[in-house]
Amino acid sequence: MQNELTGQFPGLAALYGSAEKQDRLIRQEWVKAEAWTQKAGPRQRRGKNAFINNTSPTEPTGGAINRPSTPAIHQLVNDLENVLYAVLDHRLKDRGREGLSLRFLLRALLAYMRMKETDVLDVGCRTLAAAVGKHHVTIARLLPVLARVSDGVLTKVADARHKAADVYVIQLPDQYQQLARELTWRKGKIHSIRPVFRALGDAGALVYEAIERGRHSPTSAELIRSSGISRSTVEKALAAMEGLGMIHRDGRHWKITSTANLRVLAERLGVMEDYQAHISRHRRERAAWHAYLDRFIVRLNEADLYDSDREEHWLPPDDAALWLAA
Known part of the structure; x- marks a missing residue:
C-alpha cells in the first residue's frame, strides 16, 4: 500500500499531510482492515423489510419463489x-x-x-x-x-x-x-370507488372512469355501450357530474374537467365523514377481533414441549386416519 502512494495513488498520499502522520495512520488503518477480514461473515444491511417491532408481519424467506420485479x-x-x-x-x-x-x-x-x-x-x-x-x-x-x-x-x-x-x-x-x-395500455391509474362516488353511486364511478381513461373522449352513446349500463342511468350520472363541474361537454363528446377536485367535492357532499367513519369502525372491529384471538394464544415453556420419556421422532398420522378416528 505504501509503495502505491507514490504510484497510482499520489492524491491519497497528499491527504495524509506529513510523512509521520502518514506512517501512523496507515498502520492504524491496516490493523482495522485485518480485523475486519477476520470476522465471521459480512454484516447484513438492514433492508426495508426489517422488523421494526414484534407486530410486524412475517415475510417469506424466498426459497424457490422468484418474486417479480x-x-x-x-x-x-x-x-x-x-x-x-x-x-x-x-x-x-x-x-x-x-x-x-x-x-x-x-x-x-x-x-x-x-x-x-x-x-x-x-x-x-x-x-x-x-x-x-x-x-x-x-x-x-x-x-x-x-x-x-x-x-x-x-x-x-x-x-x-x-x-x-x-x-x-x-x-x-x-x-x-x-x-x-x-392492446395499448390505458392512460392514468385504475381506482376502486373514490369517496365522492359514495354519493354519486357505482354507475357514476364507472361512467367517470370511462371518460377519464378512454382512448378518446366518448359520446353518450359510446359510454352506454362500453359501460353496459342502461341509458337512463348513464344520462342521470352524466347530468349529476356535469352539475358538480366534474365533467363537461365538448360538442358531442364528454371530457374530464381538470380543475375539479374530487376530494373537495366529497367533502361538499358530506361523504368524507362517512368514509372516515367507515375506516374508524373497521379499526375498532379489527382491534377487538385481534384481542379476542390473543386470548387463545397458549404460552408454553420449553420444558412443556419436551418429554424425555417420549420418542422425539414420530410420523404424524395421515388425514385419512384422522378422519376415520373422528
Missing part, C-alpha cells in the same frame, strides 16, 4: 387492465348489480396490487370494503365469486389463519397473453 408488476397490472376492459367487464355486466360490485372489487385488487407492487395479495375484507364502499360481509361473499368467474385471473392459494387474511394470487392466464399484448 417492480417493472414486471406494473406491466402485469397494465396487461390485466386490458383484459378487464376488453373481456371481464363485458362478462360481468350480465350479472346485474352483483356484476357491478364484482367489477369494482377487481379494480380495487388491481389498484392494491400496483400500490404494494406484488402479485400475491393478503388484503383483508375490511380493507377492501372501505375501498369499494361496501360492507365487509359483502366483500367476503364476493371474493370467492370473483375468483370463480375471473377465468384464472384471481386464484385463492391459502386460507385465512389467526390474524392473517386469505391469500390470493393475481396472474395473466395463458389464454389472454396475446390479447393483452395487442
Whole structure:
C-alpha cells in the first residue's frame, strides 16, 4: 500500500499531510482492515423489510419463489387492465348489480396490487370494503365469486389463519397473453370507488372512469355501450357530474374537467365523514377481533414441549386416519 502512494495513488498520499502522520495512520488503518477480514461473515444491511417491532408481519424467506420485479408488476397490472376492459367487464355486466360490485372489487385488487407492487395479495375484507364502499360481509361473499368467474385471473392459494387474511394470487392466464399484448395500455391509474362516488353511486364511478381513461373522449352513446349500463342511468350520472363541474361537454363528446377536485367535492357532499367513519369502525372491529384471538394464544415453556420419556421422532398420522378416528 505504501509503495502505491507514490504510484497510482499520489492524491491519497497528499491527504495524509506529513510523512509521520502518514506512517501512523496507515498502520492504524491496516490493523482495522485485518480485523475486519477476520470476522465471521459480512454484516447484513438492514433492508426495508426489517422488523421494526414484534407486530410486524412475517415475510417469506424466498426459497424457490422468484418474486417479480417492480417493472414486471406494473406491466402485469397494465396487461390485466386490458383484459378487464376488453373481456371481464363485458362478462360481468350480465350479472346485474352483483356484476357491478364484482367489477369494482377487481379494480380495487388491481389498484392494491400496483400500490404494494406484488402479485400475491393478503388484503383483508375490511380493507377492501372501505375501498369499494361496501360492507365487509359483502366483500367476503364476493371474493370467492370473483375468483370463480375471473377465468384464472384471481386464484385463492391459502386460507385465512389467526390474524392473517386469505391469500390470493393475481396472474395473466395463458389464454389472454396475446390479447393483452395487442392492446395499448390505458392512460392514468385504475381506482376502486373514490369517496365522492359514495354519493354519486357505482354507475357514476364507472361512467367517470370511462371518460377519464378512454382512448378518446366518448359520446353518450359510446359510454352506454362500453359501460353496459342502461341509458337512463348513464344520462342521470352524466347530468349529476356535469352539475358538480366534474365533467363537461365538448360538442358531442364528454371530457374530464381538470380543475375539479374530487376530494373537495366529497367533502361538499358530506361523504368524507362517512368514509372516515367507515375506516374508524373497521379499526375498532379489527382491534377487538385481534384481542379476542390473543386470548387463545397458549404460552408454553420449553420444558412443556419436551418429554424425555417420549420418542422425539414420530410420523404424524395421515388425514385419512384422522378422519376415520373422528
